[in-house]
Amino acid sequence: MKFVAFERTKQGTGASRRLRNAGKTTGIVYGGTAEPQAIELDHNALWHALKKEAFHSSILEMELAGQTSKVVLRDVQYHPFKQLVLHVDFQRVDDKTKIHLKVPLHFEGAENSQAVKVEGCTVTPLLHELDVVCMPSQLPEFIKVDLSQLNSKSTLGVQSIKLPSGVKAVLRGSNKNPALISIKLPEVVVDAAAAAAPAAAPAKKGKK
Structure with missing residues (x-):
């Protein structure tokens, strides 16, 4: 630009x-x-x-x-x-010196995953950008994260991202694999009236 x-x-x-x-x-x-x-x-x-x-x-x-x-x-x-x-x-920017910059994360394919399509889960991104270091010529405009293989038990951290050649993630703190997304199972809705209704009494047998 x-x-x-x-x-x-x-x-x-x-x-x-x-x-x-x-x-x-x-x-x-x-x-x-x-x-x-x-x-x-x-x-x-x-x-x-x-x-x-x-x-x-x-x-x-x-x-x-x-x-x-x-x-x-x-x-x-x-x-x-x-x-x-x-x-x-x-x-x-110097062509011979590495730069440190935040790059956007683009999450794709969640709507086609088992987690969403079959299990009805809600997938929410927890990170929207990633700190990276690389040469200027290798800087990606964004980093794609494929979510198409998710299921309700999937765990996806920063280490799961396939980074472009020459690009290295910069992680601070003790957690070296922070979560990228949260997966929430659908809530089970219970009919309150049905739950409160007493069980039907068994029918009495008539006398012979």
């Missing part, structure tokens, strides 16, 4: 406010061998780009002062209640 940024010469709270009033958003690009560069972007174009999943998890091409460089989105600051982007951070 490509976007256009402009050099920002004036900084400070007042300058940022004037830029926002003019439909611009402040930002900074850092990393690599160059010094951090203050930038500004068109707010509306940025707002629409941020709605796209790929803008958060892909290598982006930033055009700045007639030069194009590769960057990744690192941070976004939103206004607490207005539909307004206050600031964005980008990091330069």
Whole structure:
């Protein structure tokens, strides 16, 4: 994905406010061998780009002062209640240096699994993205998780994901195989009136 940024010469709270009033958003690009560069972007174009999943998890091409460089989105600051982007951070990407980024997980095939189709289970994703480290050229836009073989007793953790070549998951904490999904069996509905009704009394035998 490509976007256009402009050099920002004036900084400070007042300058940022004037830029926002003019439909611009402040930002900074850092990393690599160059010094951090203050930038500004068109707010509306940025707002629409941020709605796209790929803008958060892909290598982006930033055009700045007639030069194009590769960057990744690192941070976004939103206004607490207005539909307004206050600031964005980008990091330069070096083709020879590994990057650490969150990649979306796309769960597919649950509706065709035995767990859902036959056993009536509800399958709920517990993780929606995965921390990975890889070379920029190997960064996937998303990672597919196949759920078509699930049954009600299945357990599926991060270690079950088939990662693309060169991509390694980054797991923190003691749990090295956190669950990806939860599988809930259908609730058994009991008719309260039927459950409360006394058993029918046995018929009495008549006298001979």
